[in-house]
Amino acid sequence: MRWLLVKDVQILRRSPLLVSLLVLYPVAIALLIGLALSRGPERPRVAFLNQVPPGQSTISLGNENINAAKYASQLFQSIQPVRVRSRQEAIDAVNSGRALAALIIPSDITRKLSSGLEPGEVEVVYNGDAVKQSFVESTISSKLADANAALADKLKQVGLQDVDLLLNGGTFDLFGRSVPILGLRATRTIIAAELARLKPGSPERGALGRVDRFARLAVNNLDLSKQALATISQPVTVKRTLLHGRRTPLDAFAVAVAVTVSLMFVCVLLGAGMLALEREENAFARLVRGLVSRESLLAEKVCLSGGCAFAASLLMLVGIGAFVGLNWGRFGLWVAALAVGALAFAALGVAIGALAREVRAASLLGLLLTLPLAFLALVPSGAVAVGVYDAIRVISALFPFKPALQALDAALNDTRPGVGISLLHLAGLAVAFGTIARLSLRRFA
Amino acid sequence: MAVSTPPRAPAPLAAHHLTKRFGQRVALSDVSLDVRVGERLAVIGPNGAGKTTLLAILAGVLAADEGSVSRETRALGWVPQQPAVYSKLSVAENLRLFARLERVADPEAAVGRMLEQTGLRERADDELGRLSGGNRQRVNIAIGLLADPPVLLLDEPSSALDPRQRERLWELIEGQASAGTSIVFSTHIVGEAERYGDRVLVLADGELVFTGTPEDLHAQEPAAARDFEAAFVAFLRARGH
Numbered sequence A: 001m002r003w004l005l006v007k008d009v010q011i012l013r014r015s016p017l018l019v020s021l022l023v024l025y026p027v028a029i030a031l032l033i034g035l036a037l038s039r040g041p042e043r044p045r046v047a048f049l050n051q052v053p054p055g056q057s058t059i060s061l062g063n064e065n066i067n068a069a070k071y072a073s074q075l076f077q078s079i080q081p082v083r084v085r086s087r088q089e090a091i092d093a094v095n096s097g098r099a100l101a102a103l104i105i106p107s108d109i110t111r112k113l114s115s116g117l118e119p120g121e122v123e124v125v126y127n128g129d130a131v132k133q134s135f136v137e138s139t140i141s142s143k144l145a146d147a148n149a150a151l152a153d154k155l156k157q158v159g160l161q162d163v164d165l166l167l168n169g170g171t172f173d174l175f176g177r178s179v180p181i182l183g184l185r186a187t188r189t190i191i192a193a194e195l196a197r198l199k200p201g202s203p204e205r206g207a208l209g210r211v212d213r214f215a216r217l218a219v220n221n222l223d224l225s226k227q228a229l230a231t232i233s234q235p236v237t238v239k240r241t242l243l244h245g246r247r248t249p250l251d252a253f254a255v256a257v258a259v260t261v262s263l264m265f266v267c268v269l270l271g272a273g274m275l276a277l278e279r280e281e282n283a284f285a286r287l288v289r290g291l292v293s294r295e296s297l298l299a300e301k302v303c304l305s306g307g308c309a310f311a312a313s314l315l316m317l318v319g320i321g322a323f324v325g326l327n328w329g330r331f332g333l334w335v336a337a338l339a340v341g342a343l344a345f346a347a348l349g350v351a352i353g354a355l356a357r358e359v360r361a362a363s364l365l366g367l368l369l370t371l372p373l374a375f376l377a378l379v380p381s382g383a384v385a386v387g388v389y390d391a392i393r394v395i396s397a398l399f400p401f402k403p404a405l406q407a408l409d410a411a412l413n414d415t416r417p418g419v420g421i422s423l424l425h426l427a428g429l430a431v432a433f434g435t436i437a438r439l440s441l442r443r444f445a
Numbered sequence B: 001m002a003v004s005t006p007p008r009a010p011a012p013l014a015a016h017h018l019t020k021r022f023g024q025r026v027a028l029s030d031v032s033l034d035v036r037v038g039e040r041l042a043v044i045g046p047n048g049a050g051k052t053t054l055l056a057i058l059a060g061v062l063a064a065d066e067g068s069v070s071r072e073t074r075a076l077g078w079v080p081q082q083p084a085v086y087s088k089l090s091v092a093e094n095l096r097l098f099a100r101l102e103r104v105a106d107p108e109a110a111v112g113r114m115l116e117q118t119g120l121r122e123r124a125d126d127e128l129g130r131l132s133g134g135n136r137q138r139v140n141i142a143i144g145l146l147a148d149p150p151v152l153l154l155d156e157p158s159s160a161l162d163p164r165q166r167e168r169l170w171e172l173i174e175g176q177a178s179a180g181t182s183i184v185f186s187t188h189i190v191g192e193a194e195r196y197g198d199r200v201l202v203l204a205d206g207e208l209v210f211t212g213t214p215e216d217l218h219a220q221e222p223a224a225a226r227d228f229e230a231a232f233v234a235f236l237r238a239r240g241h
Helices: A002-013 A016-038 A068-076 A087-096 A109-115 A130-168 A184-197 A203-233 A250-280 A283-288 A294-321 A328-356 A359-377 A386-397 A401-413 A419-443 B051-059 B091-101 B107-118 B133-145 B163-178 B190-196 B214-220 B228-238
Strands: A045-050 A058-061 A064-067 A080-083 A101-105 A123-126 A170-174 A177-181 B013-022 B025-035 B040-044 B066-070 B076-079 B151-155 B182-187 B199-204 B207-212
Touching: A002 A016, A002 A250, A002 A294, A002 B091, A016 A250, A016 A294, A045 A087, A058 A109, A087 A101, A087 A123, A101 A130, A123 A130, A130 A170, A130 A184, A130 A203, A184 A203, A250 A283, A250 A294, A250 A328, A250 A359, A250 A401, A283 A294, A294 A328, A294 A419, A328 A359, A328 A401, A328 A419, A359 A386, A359 A401, A386 A401, A401 A419, B013 B051, B025 B051, B025 B066, B025 B199, B040 B051, B040 B190, B051 B076, B051 B151, B051 B182, B076 B133, B091 B107, B091 B133, B107 B133, B107 B163, B133 B151, B133 B163, B151 B163, B163 B182, B163 B190, B182 B190, B190 B228, B199 B214, B199 B228, B207 B214, B207 B228, B214 B228
Parallel strands: A045 A080, A045 A101, B025 B207, B040 B182, B040 B199, B076 B151, B151 B182
Antiparallel strands: A058 A064, A101 A123, A170 A177, B013 B025, B013 B066, B199 B207
C-alpha cells in the first residue's frame, strides 16, 4: 500500500492544475458559503420621496410632539435612500433599476397622525425579480413595523398622560392657553365634603351620592386602563429559551459549514477520481491479480483522499481561526471531527469512483451527488412542510455531510448533538460506503 | 540396450475444461490446454472468439465458471491488450513501482535489466504519456517480465503498432522465449501466429477447434497451400464459423 501511496502522490505532484482545482475550488466555494451565511445582505437602494412640507414633520398629540424625521433616519439605517423630488421621479428610478423600490411619504401624513382619528398611509412601489422584491419588501415592512411600534408607544404615553390628567388633574394646553383640569380624585373629594355637609334625608344627597359612586368607579377603572394601554402598545413580547447547548454564533457556524464543504469536495473528488484512474489506466486488473488486494487498494485511496482533505481543511480552519474567534482549547475535538469526517467522505468518494469507473464520470457524479446533499442538510426545520423535512432528515442522515457538519459544529461551538454521537454516525457511514465500494469493485475491471 | 527418454518437464501452465459465460452468452466453452517449457503458443481466432477471455482466466484476472487452471498466479507474467501503465509516471518509475509491488528482491537491478532489454534506457525519465504506442507497449511487456516469470501471457501485444514497432516487439519476445520463458500470446494477425508460434490454438465462438503446429493447420486446407491466412479462413469456414 505504501508504494501505491507514493505513486499517487507522484501523479498528483505532476498534475498541478488538478490539485489546484481540487483545493482552490472547494476552498472558494466554502468561503463563499461562509461569507453568505455570516454577512448580512447589502442595504437595498430605495427611492425616497418625502412630500411633507419642511417644518411640518412634527406630529402633535395632546401635550406631546413627535418628530417624524427621527423614524425616517431609523429606516435609512436599513436602506440606501435615493432622494427624489416627485412621485414620477420615484417611479422612474424603480423602472430604470436605479432603485429596487420607492417609498413615498404623503404630505398629509403628519396631519392624519396628529388628528388621532385616521391612520397615516405611506406608499411603496416595487419592481425587480421575485427574490429582490421579496427582500426589499420585507426590509421596508420590517422597518415600518418598527416605526409603527415606536409611534404606538408614543401614543400610549400620550394616552397615559391624558388618563393621568383625568384622574389626578392638572393643566392642559389648548390653542396656547393653559386650561386647568380638576381630576376625578379631586372631584370625589369635593363631592365627599359636600355630602358630609348635607343633613341626612336631604333631597340633594341622593343625586350627589350617585355622582360620588360614578366618580369612585371611574377612578378605579381608569387605573386599570393604564395597564390595558400598555398591553395594546406591545401585545406580544418574546421570552427566549434555548433548549440545546449554547447558542452557535452565526460566524462560527459559517466556519463549520465552510470547512465541512471543503473537506467533502476534496475527499469525494480525490477519492473517486484516483480510484477511477486505476481503471482508466488499465492498471486495476494488473494490480489485483496478486499484487494488491482490492481492500488494500480501497484503503490506500481512502488514506490518500482523506489525508489530503484532512490536511487542507485543518489548515483552512487554523487560518480562519486567526480572524474568527474560535475556542482553541477544543483543538483536539476539531482534529477528531475532521479526521472521522474525512474518513466517511473518502469512503463515499471511493464508492462513487467504483460505481462510475471513469475519472470524468466519477467527478461529475461526485459533484452532482454531494452539492445538493450539502444544501439539503442546511435546510432549517420549519422552512418546509413537516413531511418534506422528515424526508430531508432521512436523506441527510444517509450521507456524511450532515453528521460531519454536526461533529465539527459541536467541536467548534459545543452544540448538541455532541461530538461523540456524530463521530459514531460518521464511522457507521464510512463502513457502509466502504462496503458499497468493495462490492462495486466486482465489476470494476 | 534400453533407450531412456528424458523425463518430460511438467507443464508450467495447464487449463482443464474452462467455461465462461457472460449472462446468456457463452464466451468460452470447455477449453483445455497445456503450455510446455520454452514453448510459444499462439491463440488465434476471429473477433469475439474468446481469446482475451481465455488469457484473462489463465492470468487469474477472471474466474472461470467451470474448469480449472493449474498454475501459480505469481509465476505468470501478464501483459494486457491495453498498456496497463501510469501515463504520469516515467518509464523507470513505472518499472520501479511494479518491481516493488512484485516484491522483486532487487528492484533497481530489475529496472535496469528491463530498460536494457526494452532499449528504453535513454527514455527512462520520460513520462509514459509522451511515448509512442510502440514504446508504451514495450514498457507494458517489461512490467510483465519484471519478476522473471516462467510463463508470459500476452494479449494481442502487437495490435495498434506499425510494422517496424511490431518487428522490434517480437525481437524482445523472441529473446525472452529463447531464454526459456514459455510464451502464450493471442493475436488477430494470423501471420504472426505462423511466424512466431511453435503451436497454434484456434478458438471460434468460444470453442477450441484446433490445436497443433502452424504446418498442421496448413495441412488441413491444402487448397490454400501457399497462404496461411487463407488456410485459416478456409478452415473456419469449413467448420461453419
